[in-house]
Amino acid sequence: MAEIKQITTEELRHLDGQEGMILQGCGGDLQEWVDGINGLLTEAGILLDGSRFESVSVFQHQELTNLLFPFDGVKLDVGKLAMWRLQTHGQFGGTWLSDYVPNQLGGFTQEQQRQKPKMELLGQDGNIFGILGRASRLLKEAGQKGQADEMFRRVTSSGSYAEALHIISEYVDTELSSHTPPSKSHQKKKGRSAYER
Template structure:
């Protein structure tokens, strides 16, 4: 098993594999156990085993990548197995994992996290909400995303669509009780 960097992981973007997240303990036991389990489920065929397995760390988790190239397997059964065991193994396809966590076209830079933005309880005027969300993005070093969000909203056709677009850029939260001048005030 090879330990790889995130950059090496992103270099595998033209291949497909199964990523298992949060693997602890002896990683070879994981590999052996998954191979055995998939053989019993008749997913791995004709004595095939995952041999090209890599280990990588991301966001404090140890993850395993089982590369699917040159492995005789039933992909449909593997897809069903992945969905059925997601709560146990947090399995994802490599392509989904990369798309959800990294901008693989720009040197594999982690995507910026959506910041929390207190919009629930604010004046619901769409321009007010855009302003609050834009300010939140800028405060979190995401000025380009703020501009992109504003451009998309001004081109959209409805209030509901505008709210959905805002939700793509920020985690919409409620206005918390605020302590102003020693008094607690709710907004």
Template sequence: MKEITINELCQMKNKEGLILQGCGGDPKEWVDGINELLTEADILKNGSSFSEVYAFQNEGLTNLLFGFKNVDIDMGKLAMWRISTYGQFGGTWLSDYIENNLGMEEQTEQKPDCQLIGQDGNIFNLMGIASRTLRANGMADKAKEMQSRITQEAQSYYEALNIIGDYVNITGPDEDEPELDM
């Protein structure tokens, strides 16, 4: 199980999964219990179980996202189970949760402009410039989050640049400024 931020959750908008809300206590017990319940209900098929599970905090609640990747599921039965147990688990689909619980607030958060075009292209230099820009705009937590994602998730230079672009608007020198002839 991996802990993620709301920002990371919002970046999963092209994926789908089941979110259970208000999962207090030991998250591993939740995962084991849900896998057992869904196996007994013949929702998880062929010995399959949820192994891609993420924990995140929102509005004071610990929530779990059970990803559908590499899981053999009877989706119709899961949908009926989710509806019938909503009062107990607050189950919802990932796509619905992002749209209904996080709304436009997360999607429209302003990213500061950051002049990276024309700078030394070393990824650590670019990450440092973007981090300073975020801190200067009162977003120190986003700077730490960005750095963590780059160092832990990025497998290539281009993935690292894409992560930087999630946090700042990458810009170049102002084209309105007159060029000096030397």
């Protein structure tokens, strides 16, 4: 049975960098909603390999009961989910967390970005686990264990070395922090990352 935890809209504003789907106006038995959505998305081939939303959050906003289905740790076909969300929008009011918070709650709280520990990538060996370990230590020393755990989860499920470096640079202040990830055509021209050995 999925865990449904109550959160506030203020806690939602602290979820910058995370993604999920919010369904609005979920009245009645919340466990039935979660089971029903898990069933629908499995049937539609959106939830993959027996994956389910096991940890869902419920919050109140503008007299509506809303459910947040976080993508963290769930294997899904995001393209199919995007189509499903558009097709069922009239029924479920589905929206992305990253759209809901700026449009309904005034944006994400930026305090985490002001407190980012500094870490240089230049001169590091190219071992991503060594870099990840240093970044985790710095975050924990700065009292941000939750951020360190979240960073670790995101990096270990990322698809490439460059993506992993950019994720780390969201949590600690590195040379990459102020740059957006390079486009694929740009990467091809440049070849290997300057941090790879």
